[in-house]
Amino acid sequence: MNVTAKAFEPTSTDLLSEAVHQNSALSLAGILERTFTFAFRSMVYPQIWEDPRADMEALELTPQSRLVTIASGGCNVMSYLTANPARIYAIDLNQTHIALLKLKVAAAQHLPNHATFYRFFGAANDRRNIHLYNDLIAQHLDADTRGYWEGRELSGRRRISRFARNFYHFGLLGRFIATGHIAARVFGANPKRMLEARTIEEQREIFAREIAPAFEHPVLRWITSNRASLFGLGIPPVQYDALCNGGSRRMSDVLRERSERLATGFDLKDNYFAWQAFGRRYPAQGEGPCPPYLDKANFMAVKARANRVNVIHDNMIRFLSNEPAESLDRYVLLDAQDWMDDGALNALWQEITRTARPGARVIFRTAGEESILPGRVSDATLDRWTYDAAKSAEIHNKDRSAIYGGFHLYVKNA
Incomplete structure (x- = not known):
């Protein structure tokens, strides 16, 4: 697993404040924003709520693809490995999501077979998972990640014990x-x-x-x-x-x-x-649907490719600003743009446009039905992209997560 090192390491609170706070702390809106920021510092998504199968159809990943995505619960990152991209840069504001993805990457690399991997992240309710962590995973984690999982809850239990108590019952x-x-x-x-x-x-x-x-x-x-x-x-x-x-x-x-x-x-x-x-669970192994990375047919591919994931605690704009021009070609923004004001949206799309190769693809979801970019992102930037309305509607109809108003695909002009 590769982890990008930076001279300045912002805290989750710093990054969330940058992303969420748009109003005065003394206003009602500002109080709500700061309450959300406080809540969002902890584990939010034990499972990401975007459909990676829909994503991969829209992204058209190839062995040359260099993909940037928001990490969230990590199900998307691990599932994208099944499509064999060259590199995945997984970025998140939330340190606990970073710890979860690093755990998944290390587990994929060091657990011996699909049965143990599914038991850990599919069933996620077996005491044997704690022994697997202690014996096979912990020594491969960095100090911060290990410190998180071995840290204590208010009950006194180590956080890693959640995988013996149905991990999907935890988090916001x-x-x-x-x-x-x-x-x-x-x-x-x-x-x-x-x-x-x-x-x-x-x-x-x-x-x-x-x-x-x-x-x-x-x-x-x-x-x-x-x-x-x-x-x-x-x-x-x-x-x-x-x-x-x-x-x-x-x-x-x-x-x-x-x-x-x-x-x-x-x-x-x-x-x-x-x-x-x-x-509040997945079906038992082999008895029903699961995320692509947990599918038995994909285990060896995920295991072999897990070292292609770079896990980065930062915001997307700052990460992209340090990347070379035309060095990336796939971008997954989840629903993060719904949080952004016009200044942040324009800064993000300027960096996406600068770092994107011709033909690059950007996908995102919105709470509402329509794309939020027209009228907010400058025409000079947006004119370099083509919105694929037909494919966007097609993928939205296939998105099994079913909670978003719209799915959107933009392709960079040649």
């Missing part, structure tokens, strides 16, 4: 999903019944009967009208506003719409996002 997302399950039961719904469906028709029937009515409950409507209510999904106030079109739509209606697509838009036998949302 894991706890948000757990809270959603509790709330659903209070409101008369049972999300786990979704997993009893055997056909798409049964999925629609169960969603309509078990889950949809909860979104009409006045208490749920009131809770989700608060801009802080979606912090557990990693959604800051500015992105909350984009989701509900600046308040023109009730957030409960938006959440119902996105939940229905997740529950009924794809066969459960092919959608591990739905398994996590409604079951």
Whole structure:
């Protein structure tokens, strides 16, 4: 595993403040932004909520591809290895996400077989995983990463013990999903019944009967009208506003719409996002869908290519500013641009344009349906790119994560 060294090592708080804080600390918006920043310093995404299979179709990765992506939970980075790119630069503001990806990279390199790898990151609920960490992984981690996983929770347990207690129940997302399950039961719904469906028709029937009515409950409507209510999904106030079109739509209606697509838009036998949302787990090994990097058929490729990942704790703009011109050709921005003001958007796209080779591809998602770039990024920059509207819509329809309003693909002109 390669880790980029820098003379200045910003903290997660520094990087998050740069990314999120757009208002005075004394304003209501500023207080919400700083509350989000505080929450986002810890583990947020035990599993990333973007579909790497959709990403790879849009990216058209080749053995020459040099890819830059936001790391998040690392499922995307590890899954991109299955497409055999030359190099992946995985960047994140959050030090805990960096620690998670480094753990995954080291585990891929040093665990002996797919069964142990899947048990660690697929089941993630077996005490034998702690022995695997102690015996085969820990000595290959840098001091900061090892310090994180061997550090203590408030309960006194080491953080690595989460992989003996279902890792996917932890982090802001894991706890948000757990809270959603509790709330659903209070409101008369049972999300786990979704997993009893055997056909798409049964999925629609169960969603309509078990889950949809909860979104009409006045208490749920009131809770989700608060801009802080979606912090557990990693959604800051500015992105909350984009989701509900600046308040023109009730957030409960938006959440119902996105939940229905997740529950009924794809066969459960092919959608591990739905398994996590409604079951809080993946199926047992070999019995259902999982991220590409956990698929048995991909294990040896992931293991052999894991040393192609560079893990970097920084923001995307600063990283790109230090890269040579025309040195990269694939960019994955997740939904991070929803957080940005116009100054940051223009700075980002200037660096992407400078570092991108002709034919380079950029993909990202948005809370709303439309691309956020026209009218915000300068014409001089955006005119050097072509927006592939047809492919963007096609990939959006294939995105099993199902929670975003739009998927967008830009290709740099020759």
